[in-house]
Amino acid sequence: MDKNLISIDNHVFIKPEYLNHPHVSGNKLRKLKYNLLEAKKLNKKTLLTFGGAFSNHIAAVAHAGQENNFQTIGVIRGEELKDLRTLNSTLSVSKACGMQFKFVSREHYRHKTSKSFIEQLEKEFGDFYLIPEGGTNELAVKGCEEILEEVNEKFDYICCPVGTGGTISGLINASNSNQKIIGFPALKGDFLQEEITKFVNKNNWELVSDYHFGGYAKINEDLIQFINRFKKKYNVPLDPVYTGKMMYGIYDLISKDYFEKDAKILAIHTGGLQGIVGMNAKLKQQNKPLIV
Template sequence: MTPETLAPRLPSPLEEAEDERFARHGVRLLLKRDDLIHPDLVGNKWRKLVLNLEAAAGRPVLTFGGAYSNHLRATAAAGRLLGFPTIGVVRGDELAGRPLNPSLAQCAADGMRLHFVDRSTYRRKSSPDVLAGLLQSLCPDAYVVPEGGSNSLAVHGCTALGEELRGVADVVGVACGTGGTLAGLAAGLAPGQRALGVPVLKGGFLEAEIRALQRAAFGEVRGDWTLDDRFHFGGYARVPAELEAFARDFEGRHGVGVERVYVAKLLYALLGLAEEGAFERGSRVAAVITGRP
């Protein structure tokens, strides 16, 4: 089986969400339903993995993520569906020996070998000595995919997302973890369209990362894109009561499941920006729904 035989649903559907909270500011909200691409390989995770899986050519894939990583889940699912071994290096050695959370349990059920490392080692995972040590101990011939799947191949894979939205939105918003999706999305949009990234981690480090990803992929920085760092709610996987209430309300209004780690923060940010007057009246704002609850 090859990546193409998975038959992802592309282009993913585009739906209008009639919402008076946006409408009162003259904004039309569109939902780019990348969560409907495939039952197991959801949204931007498929777009970022597909070219990497072609490059791996059936070799074992070793990759990285936190305890709630959607990227780890997608890689494990791809391994099960395509028949190649997967290894997930997980941040936090304190998690070893504990019952697995639902995300990691699904990875294990899909056949992924989980290897927990301390947080200091995880921060240095890209350094040649740490990476060489991991490969030597886990699988010397593994194909390495970085955390979040973000590398130049992933960026190229995500340009199609922007191309699918050409001419149908003025602003396209996407939640950002490692920045690869935004890097490709912005490059694929048409002149006059703007991509807006909403980081789900605090730290303000993503701009340099996205520029580096685009230079690696295209040799230059491309597209009109910006980041708004105000909506991380304290950091990755932090879902305080205010955000949970917002997500439940959105689900009730629109009948769309709202994934909490990424999508809820994006939608919350877009509503806040609309209320601030950040979008011109008459604007079409598309939210990329990158995952499912």
């Protein structure tokens, strides 16, 4: 078995993508790799992208831009957040990396992919290289195909959290036909099936939508307790938005005999740990247990 994997028990292993970079970690590093190369090839000086106030993607683009000599612009969902005196940890770190923000209303944000919206951004900021929300495009999928290595062919099931669908698409493309790829969506809605289908031509995958805990960034005390127990037992931190929900789902499915007996399961830890600080700030306000 790959010595770089973390063994949870004889059947479950974790690929710790969160250790691949101190700041642009996990699947974000994979998604940005070829996009940054393309931006340089096109001689772009500025990266522009979209996200919420606690977005791992926003933080990753800010760090990657700083490291690779790009100016960065983040179009942030939520006009009420524009008071820079109250920036949360994600936006504070991104700002420290030089990212410029444009806060837009949630209604306006829904039109972020429209031609008129992009043209208005070009008028305001000039020329830029556009990276979609969550970073998912064909170049991102190409980068995520590199998560799986030859040594990972021994696994029967490969599991990953799903946000915009880029990471699981890369895993599907890189998988063998005898492997089953299982995605655990972090948000409600069935639009992901169609999104993923745009990037893949295999059918050895499935989305298990029972573990979103109410929607994107929604959690409860049961999930918090699971995350804290997991870290204490295995010394592996889980974020509450993505990887915590995936691991909770994996163990619940194991208890329900979803997996074949003696099957080897590989869980992709996609990072996202920077979001714990912001989540704990919200939990503290609500007098709820914190993520340790």
